[in-house]
Amino acid sequence: xxxxxxxxxxxxxxxxxxxxxxxxxxxxxxxxxxxxxxxxxxxxxxxxxxxxxxxxxxxxxxxxxxxxxxxxxxxxxxxxxxxxxxxxxxxxxxxxxxxxxxxxxxxxxxxxxxxxxxxxxxxxxxxxxxxxxxxxxxxxxxxxxxxxxxxxxxxxxxxxxxxxxxxxxxxxxxxxxxxxxxxxxxxxxxxxxxxxxxxxxxxxxxxxxxxxxxxxxxxxxxxxxxxxxxxxxxxxxxxxxxxxxxxxxxxxxxxxxxxxxxxxxxxxxxxxxxxxxxxxxxxxxxxxxxxxxxxxxxxxxxxxxxxxxxxxxxxxxxxxxxxxx
Amino acid sequence: xxxxxxxxxxxxxxxxxxxxxxxxxxxxxxxxxxxxxxxxxxxxxxxxxxxxxxxxxxxxxxxxxxxxxxxxxxxxxxxxxxxxxxxxxxxxxxxxxxxxxxxxxxxxxxxxxxxxxxxxxxxxxxxxxxxxxxxxxxxxxxxxxxxxxxxxxxxxxxxxxxxxxxxxxxxxxxxxxxxxxxxxxxxxxxxxxxxxxxxxxxxxxxxxxxxxxxxxxxxxxxxxxxxxxxxxxxxxxxxxxxxxxxxxxxxxxxxxxxxxxxxxxxxxxxxxxxxxxxxxxxxxxxxxxxxxxxxxxxxxxxxxxxxxxxxxxxxxxxxxxxxxxxxxxxxxxxxxxxxxxxxxxxxxxxxxxxxxxxxxxxxxxxxxxxxxxxx
Numbered sequence: 001x002x003x004x005x006x007x008x009x010x011x012x013x014x015x016x017x018x019x020x021x022x023x024x025x026x027x028x029x030x031x032x033x034x035x036x037x038x039x040x041x042x043x044x045x046x047x048x049x050x051x052x053x054x055x056x057x058x059x060x061x062x063x064x065x066x067x068x069x070x071x072x073x074x075x076x077x078x079x080x081x082x083x084x085x086x087x088x089x090x091x092x093x094x095x096x097x098x099x100x101x102x103x104x105x106x107x108x109x110x111x112x113x114x115x116x117x118x119x120x121x122x123x124x125x126x127x128x129x130x131x132x133x134x135x136x137x138x139x140x141x142x143x144x145x146x147x148x149x150x151x152x153x154x155x156x157x158x159x160x161x162x163x164x165x166x167x168x169x170x171x172x173x174x175x176x177x178x179x180x181x182x183x184x185x186x187x188x189x190x191x192x193x194x195x196x197x198x199x200x201x202x203x204x205x206x207x208x209x210x211x212x213x214x215x216x217x218x219x220x221x222x223x224x225x226x227x228x229x230x231x232x233x234x235x236x237x238x239x240x241x242x243x244x245x246x247x248x249x250x251x252x253x254x255x256x257x258x259x260x261x262x263x264x265x266x267x268x269x270x271x272x273x274x275x276x277x278x279x280x281x282x283x284x285x286x287x288x289x290x291x292x293x294x295x296x297x298x299x300x301x302x303x304x305x306x307x308x309x310x311x312x313x314x315x316x317x318x319x320x321x322x323x324x325x
Numbered sequence: 326x327x328x329x330x331x332x333x334x335x336x337x338x339x340x341x342x343x344x345x346x347x348x349x350x351x352x353x354x355x356x357x358x359x360x361x362x363x364x365x366x367x368x369x370x371x372x373x374x375x376x377x378x379x380x381x382x383x384x385x386x387x388x389x390x391x392x393x394x395x396x397x398x399x400x401x402x403x404x405x406x407x408x409x410x411x412x413x414x415x416x417x418x419x420x421x422x423x424x425x426x427x428x429x430x431x432x433x434x435x436x437x438x439x440x441x442x443x444x445x446x447x448x449x450x451x452x453x454x455x456x457x458x459x460x461x462x463x464x465x466x467x468x469x470x471x472x473x474x475x476x477x478x479x480x481x482x483x484x485x486x487x488x489x490x491x492x493x494x495x496x497x498x499x500x501x502x503x504x505x506x507x508x509x510x511x512x513x514x515x516x517x518x519x520x521x522x523x524x525x526x527x528x529x530x531x532x533x534x535x536x537x538x539x540x541x542x543x544x545x546x547x548x549x550x551x552x553x554x555x556x557x558x559x560x561x562x563x564x565x566x567x568x569x570x571x572x573x574x575x576x577x578x579x580x581x582x583x584x585x586x587x588x589x590x591x592x593x594x595x596x597x598x599x600x601x602x603x604x605x606x607x608x609x610x611x612x613x614x615x616x617x618x619x620x621x622x623x624x625x626x627x628x629x630x631x632x633x634x635x636x637x638x639x640x641x642x643x644x645x646x647x648x649x650x651x652x653x654x655x656x657x658x659x660x661x662x663x664x665x666x667x668x669x670x671x672x673x674x675x676x677x678x679x680x681x682x683x684x685x686x687x688x689x690x691x692x693x694x695x696x697x698x699x700x
Contacts, residue, residue: 018519026531031538039538152688156625156681158632160652161673168659266526267633285530286638293531300524 001316005309012305016089019301023294024085033060033080040288058291059083059094084294093295097287102295106277112182113264113276115192120199120268121261125254128204129243132211137238139216148212154205162202163271170194180273195272199265214249218242247318255311259303263296327405329390331555336486337388341381343489360614363693370689376682380477387413387478390551409551413478417471423454425466428658431667432456461667463654469668472646473675479647480679483562483631484624491566491573496616499574500604503581513578517571525568526634532567533639536560554642561634561641565627573619580612614694621690625683632676648676 027036037054038046055061060080067078077083084094093102135147171179171194182191218224219242227237264278273279277296284292315322351357364370389412392405414421428437434455439447452458460469502513520528540547540556547553584590585608593603628648634640635649643650651672658665 014515015519015522018515019523022519022523023531026535030535031542035538035542039541152684153681156677156684157673158629158648158652158676158680160632160636160656161669164652164656164659164669172659260524263524266637270637281527281530282637285534288534290534293527293534297523297527297531300527301522304522304524 005313008309008312012309015305016298016302019298020085020088023297024081027290027294028064028080028084033058036060036290058097084291088295088298093298094291096284096292097289102292105280106295106299109264109275109277109280110262111276112188112274113262113269113278115188116195116199116268116272116274116276117261117264119192119196120203120265121254121258123196124200124203124207127200128207129211129250131204131208132215133238133243135208135212136215136219136242137234139219148209151205151209151212154201155209156205157202159202159267162198163267166194166198166201167271170197180271182272182274191272191274195268195274199268210253211246211250214246215242218246221245244318248315251314251318252311255314256304256307258310259306260300262303263300326391326393329392329409329549329551331388331390331409331552333482333486333555333558334388334390336489336559337384337482340485340489341385354610357613360693364689367689367693369685370693373682373686373689376678377686380481380679380682383413383474384478384481386416387411387475389413392549407549409549413474417474419457420468420471423457423468425452425454425458425462426450427462427464427466428665429458429462429466431459431461433458433461437461437663437665460671463668464658469671472651472668473648473671475646476648476651476672476675477679479558479641479645480628480631480676482558483565483641484627484683486559486562487565487569487627488620488623490563491570492616492620494566495570495573496577496609496612499577500581500608500612502574503578504585504600504604504608510578513574517574520567521571523568526637528568529561529564529634530637530639532564533561533634536564550644554645557642558645561631565630569623569627573616576615576619577612580615581608584608584611614696617694618687618691621683621687625680625687628676628680628683648672 033055034051037051037060041050041054052061062078062080062083065079065081067074070078087094091103093106096102096105131147135144138144138147167179170176177190177194180191182188223245224237224241227241228234232240262277263281264274264276266278266282268274269276269278270282280292281296283289284296351361364374390409391411392407392409395404395406426436429435429452430437433452435449435451438449440450441447442450458468458470460473462468463472498513498516502510536557540553540560544553547556590603590607593607598606631640631647632649632652635647636653640649641647651668655665655668655672658668
């Protein structure tokens with residue numbers, strides 16, 4: 001198991017390098033730092049001196065890959081590629097445009113992101129699976145049909161409307177919770193509850209329908225017929241046999257997103273004013289802070305790779321037949 | 326007037342042509358004809374298809390662009406407006422031109438808020454065109470129905486062109502990886518795992534930011550603002566395509582791995598048929614149902630994604646009329662007292678109908694084409 005994990009982490013390295021190269025190409029080759037400077041300083045009436053100053057401030061004045069002027073190892077290290085991309089592997093993301101250290105900022109903002117994303121994940125998974133189980137229990141009846149229609153209708157509504165509608169109804173009409181904002185400690189609950197409910201509601205349509213098809217596929221298997229033939233009650237068949245066997249496809253979809261929970265949700269955080277990583281990214285996009293976007297891309301991919309690894313481990317937990325070697 | 330062919334128009338016409346040609350071809354192929362007949366026999370499927378057809382017709386009319394001739398040009402000289410209009414604009418001229426001063430409720434006869442009159446009293450001013458605005462007017466007095474109808478083209482283009490752009494790459498690389506194996510397979514797998522591991526929204530955000538820099542630093546490429554907005558729309562389609570081709574590619578690779586071992590493919594190999602020809606003649610037709618299902622399944626998600634991305638500011642050009650930009654401007658209006666709800670309601674209704682029809686149609690198509698479901 002340990003050997004397998006180490007090997008998998010070793011495999012992850014080329015992928016991270018690939019991500020790094022792609023983002024590097026996107027940020028520095030498609031557009032030269034001069035272009036970015038001109039964009040940020042305003043396209044018209046910008047002096048070469050101002051561009052040069054902008055580049056020096058951000059360390060974009062070095063050559064891309066190979067520094068002729070430097071000596072020895074500095075030929076490689078005194079370059080944009082090394083300073084901006086390679087250092088990310090050491091979790092050194094440099095500074096944002098407002099001068100703050102990105103790594104520190106990420107550490108601070110992880111908490112609020114998790115405070116929203118964790119409950120959304122747990123509650124969302126629980127409600128979607130329960131709802132799907134309910135539909136499967138009443139399969140091929142009008143209740144099932146109505147449930148599927150409801151799911152399709154719910155997944156046809158844009159997430160934006162759930163958020164806007166939730167804020168309008170719960171905060172503006174009913175005055176139950178503040179429209180947006182965030183506080184530390186226990187008072188956070190007041191601010192977190194609405195975003196959590198809204199995200200769970202927005203996601204339930206597609207996931208419940210997806211889980212329902214998984215369960216129904218399990219129902220056609222022989223072991224279900226055997227279980228019934230033994231005289232097991234329908235409830236026991238559902239929970240002890242179908243649910244357990246359906247866990248593998250469910251885990252495939254669910255576990256991989258767990259590490260990504262740290263990243264929070266762009267949309268929810270922006271709407272509800274939660275100072276997490278999602279809103280940090282949105283602000284960076286709007287302010288065109290390239291350093292922050294690059295750092296977030298890197299962290300996001302690293303977390304995704306961790307998620308894939310966790311998925312494999314979770315398989316061994318639910319299915320004793322699977323052994324990782 | 327002077328016809329204008331935007332790149333997105335061209336691709337959209339190509340797409341419609343391809344759909345018609347594909348339909349013609351499918352008529353002659355037995356198993357495709359049977360599957361489509363199954364779609365045709367489904368009441369839900371045909372209902373959804375009829376709704377979609379209306380939406381596509383609106384988008385088609387909205388894609389016939391032209392620049393109107395300016396009336397006040399001096400004698401003998403022909404000048405064209407820099408404003409690019411479409412045939413839909415021409416059809417909806419009353420809606421487009423009959424603007425009010427500011428907000429008015431659906432089918433209202435007076436403005437929504439009181440205004441100060443000449444004699445310093447405050448009252449609701451009568452509308453210039455009372456009772457003609459089915460969904461009311463927005464902040465600058467534009468008809469909301471007109472805006473929603475114009476949004477349809479943007480949503481449909483994103484939903485269809487994205488798939489169209491990514492399809493060749495996904496099909497070719499997927500088949501190649503599955504058929505060739507070895508280092509080619511490894512390389513293609515590495516490529517899509519890497520792209521997949523970047524969170525979609527972030528990759529889109531980064532790429533759109535960069536695309537915007539390119540567009541902004543090269544203003545000389547675009548003659549009109551419509552062309553610039555169009556370039557951004559296409560760039561967005563391409564970027565969405567890059568983030569979404571990996572799923573289809575992986576599916577096709579898996580299917581090709583299976584097909585490669587079948588007798589008829591081995592027979593073709595033994596007869597000395599070249600690899601590319603086997604891919605085109607023997608493998609591609611047998612994975613077409615997967616492609617078909619992927620196209621219809623992705624569509625609704627892309628329409629929804631457009632709204633979200635435009636809202637976040639990394640979607641279409643802010644001057645392009647789309648559901649996302651509509652929701653973005655309408656959002657603050659709910660906080661007004663009394664509330665302005667009709668822009669949001671109109672966007673909601675149109676988007677809901679479009680996406681619901683797409684979802685229902687996709688389900689019917691999947692059931693008809695998926696051999697596993699055909700029991």
